[in-house]
């Protein structure tokens with residue numbers, strides 16, 4: 001029997017609508033399952049150091065709130081493969097799958113941190129200058145060109161705003177000494193040109209951003 005064209009169009013439209021609805025529903029169901037899994041992992045171990053809201057319980061542990069999902073997943077993978085060395089983190093990621101790493105990244109990416117005033121405004125002022133202009137006398141590039149005007153970064157560029165000053169300073173030193181070398185090419189060139197005072201100042205500025 002030949003189906004009238006009018007009917008077949010309607011029929012196809014209904015089938016498409018159903019397919020789209022099923023696809024949308026299953027995507028959101030997957031996203032929800034991933035979020036629940038991330039919440040469970042974070043609540044089971046990560047919160048001990050990184051805090052329940054990604055705010056971190058001590059300056060020794062970097063803040064994860066608002067950090068980009070892809071960057072977080074990349075670092076977790078690097079801790080697992082051992083290319084980024086951290087005794088604390090190696091143990092934490094040993095059993096995580098790539099999907100769980102990305103889910104954890106998305107979980108922390110949604111969190112926000114309140115703005116805190118820098119403890120030393122003069123130092124932060126010097127840091128602001130370096131962040132936005134670099135140091136043309138020694139060749140330090142302006143951080144803003146990669147990490148963004150509000151230091152919010154992008155998928156593969158870490159957010160630096162509102163991170164603990166001591167963590168930022170420590171990472172700059174590790175990039176310089178090539179002790180952080182999972183992806184060191186760019187940041188080694190930046191850090192090797194910086195004086196200890198410049199590192200200290202830029203970190204102070206970013207912590208209050």
Ligand code: HEC
Pocket residue numbers: 041042045046047048049050060061062064067072073075076085086088089092093104158
């Ligand atoms: C015992 C404390 C501890 C626990 C628990 C812990 N971490 Fe960490 N984490 C650290 C330390 C310390 C560092 C900094 C390592 C370094 O100096 O390079 C870190 C770094 C990180 C970083 C890199 C951040 C950045 O800005 O580059 C991510 C991402 C991270 N942790 C995620 C997690 C996740 C997800 C969990 C749970 C599965 C977790 N951590 C559990 C101590 C911990």
Ligand code: HEC
Pocket residue numbers: 062074130131140141142143144145146147156157158159160168169171172182183184186187190202
């Ligand atoms: C040409 C681009 C570029 C410039 C300029 C740049 N950065 Fe970066 N920075 C990166 C990239 C890329 C990474 C991430 C490396 C990785 O994926 O492991 C990074 C990582 C970092 C981290 C580690 C953050 C964390 O959460 O562990 C710090 C701290 C940092 N940069 C500070 C600075 C400062 C301060 C300046 C300016 C003096 C600067 N960067 C200039 C590209 C840049």
